[in-house]
Amino acid sequence: xxxxxxxxxxxxxxxxxxxxxxxxxxxxxxxxxxxxxxxxxxxxxxxxxxxxxxxxxxxxxxxxxxxxxxxxxxxxxxxxxxxxxxxxxxxxxxxxxxxxxxxxxxxxxxxxxxxxxxxxxxxxxxxxxxxxxxxxxxxxxxxxxxxxxxxxxxxxxxxxxxxxxxxxxxxxxxxxxxxxxxxxxxxxxxxxxxxxxxxxxxxxxxxxxxxxxxxxxxxxxxxxxxxxxxxxxxxxxxxxxxxxxxxxxxxxxxxxxxxxxxxxxxxxxxxxxxxxxxxxxxxxxxxxxxxxxxxxxxxxxxxxxxxxxxxxxxxxxxx
Numbered sequence: 001x002x003x004x005x006x007x008x009x010x011x012x013x014x015x016x017x018x019x020x021x022x023x024x025x026x027x028x029x030x031x032x033x034x035x036x037x038x039x040x041x042x043x044x045x046x047x048x049x050x051x052x053x054x055x056x057x058x059x060x061x062x063x064x065x066x067x068x069x070x071x072x073x074x075x076x077x078x079x080x081x082x083x084x085x086x087x088x089x090x091x092x093x094x095x096x097x098x099x100x101x102x103x104x105x106x107x108x109x110x111x112x113x114x115x116x117x118x119x120x121x122x123x124x125x126x127x128x129x130x131x132x133x134x135x136x137x138x139x140x141x142x143x144x145x146x147x148x149x150x151x152x153x154x155x156x157x158x159x160x161x162x163x164x165x166x167x168x169x170x171x172x173x174x175x176x177x178x179x180x181x182x183x184x185x186x187x188x189x190x191x192x193x194x195x196x197x198x199x200x201x202x203x204x205x206x207x208x209x210x211x212x213x214x215x216x217x218x219x220x221x222x223x224x225x226x227x228x229x230x231x232x233x234x235x236x237x238x239x240x241x242x243x244x245x246x247x248x249x250x251x252x253x254x255x256x257x258x259x260x261x262x263x264x265x266x267x268x269x270x271x272x273x274x275x276x277x278x279x280x281x282x283x284x285x286x287x288x289x290x291x292x293x294x295x296x297x298x299x300x301x302x303x304x305x306x307x308x309x310x311x312x313x314x315x316x317x318x319x
Contacts, residue, residue, distance in 0.1 A: 058084070058154030059131075062200055066150075068135055068169045079200045084224045086199070087153040088209055088217040092126050092176035094159065095119050095193055098213045100242040102189075104205040104233070113203035114158065114196035115241070117212060119182035121163050121191050121314055126176050128157045128210075133171045133179070143194065144186020147179050158196035161188040163313065184277075184313035191315060199224060207236035214240075278314040291318040 062084070095117055102116035119125070131151035138145050143160035147167060150156045163183025167173060184191040197206045209222045218240075225232075276287055284306065288295045299306055301317050 057152040058086070059150055059152050062154050063150070066134065070135065070137075070148075080202045080226070081200075081224075082226050084154060084199060086155055086209070086222045086224065087220070088222055089220050090175055091129055091217050093210070093212070093215050094126055094128050094157075094195055095123060095182070095212075096215065097123070097193075098215065100212055101192055103237050103241040104203075104207060105237065111203075114160075114194050115206045115210075115212070116189075117193045117195055119191060119193045121181070121183050121311055123182035123193075124178050125159050125162060125180045125182060125193055127173045127179050128175065129153060129155065130174045131172075133167045133169055133173060136165050136167060136169050139186055142186050144188060145180070145183065146186070146194075149173060149179070154199060156198045156201075158194070158198065160194035160196075161185050161192060163311070184315075188313075190275075190277075191313060204229070205233040205236055207240040208233060211240045274318055276316045276318050278310045278312055278316065280312045282310060284308070284310070287316065287318075293318060 062081075097118050099118035100115055101118050102112060104115055105112060127149055129149075129151040131149045133147060134150045134156070135146070135148035137143075143158070145162045145165050146158060146160040147162070147165055148156055148158050159180055161183055162180035163185060164181040165179070166181070167177075167179045173179065182191060182193055188194075195206055195210075197204050197209060204224065209218055211218055218236075274291075276291060278287070284295050284298060288298045291298070295306060298316065298318060299308075301319065
């Protein structure tokens with residue numbers, strides 16, 4: 001084939017090759033308006049809707065800052081609004097336990113800023129609402145191992161005295177996500193969950209919003225009103241808190257060796273039954289010897305086997 005014929009063949013081949021893309025271009029041109037609209041919905045409008053829903057929430061209006069330290073809010077009275085409506089829908093009870101061992105309010109000469117709920121060491125503790133973890137810390141003389149979550153509904157919830165934290169600061173969580181394990185760390189009167197609900201740093205009575213006995217919230221919404229709060233809080237404690245007869249079994253100061261019955265499995269409150277808090281390095285043998293009983297008797301009383309692995313803070317019954 002001479003050079004002229006080669007050029008002609010090349011031009012014809014190039015033209016035939018270009019014909020396919022042209023048809024493809026026409027097809028794409030016809031689809032373009034639909035594709036652009038779908039892309040806008042998928043990657044712009046939908047994402048913007050989700051983003052705005054996260055930002056335009058009560059928490060965004062109530063809090064000006066985000067930090068990973070305990071905030072005491074010295075100007076709490078002026079920071080806390082006169083009224084605020086909190087959305088309680090989409091909740092999860094922090095624990096399936098129905099037993100309240102200490103109420104919100106005055107206790108031992110100081111304010112108890114939450115509810116104490118009976119849990120055992122290792123019980124799963126869950127996020128009450130969706131939100132973002134603000135604090136994961138350890139406080140030896142107070143909350144022990146604790147977690148603070150700021151929720152989109154404006155509340156912050158505190159979970160204290162846990163044996164283990166399962167989340168990290170700045171982590172997004174959904175209602176019901178495991179955030180820790182029940183324990184007895186910090187200034188604790190036996191294994192339990194100390195649960196707080198705070199608005200702008202001010203502790204509100206959780207019984208206004210959570211009914212642990214019924215394993216439910218008190219309604220779809222709770223409206224805080226500064227003028228009515230005190231009377232409503234007292235009424236909530238009467239309706240959903242622990243009675244004085246129940247508290248008499250739990251609300252006593254702890255000592256080094258004897259702990260409250262709230263952490264003892266199938267606890268009996270007979271006067272001849274006492275409770276021992278396991279210390280680091282202790283075994284069934286050393287505990288039995290210290291309490292003047294046999295290992296068999298200790299195991300039988302607590303419904304445990306001889307090969308059980310004891311954990312510091314665990315509560316055992318002894319006669």
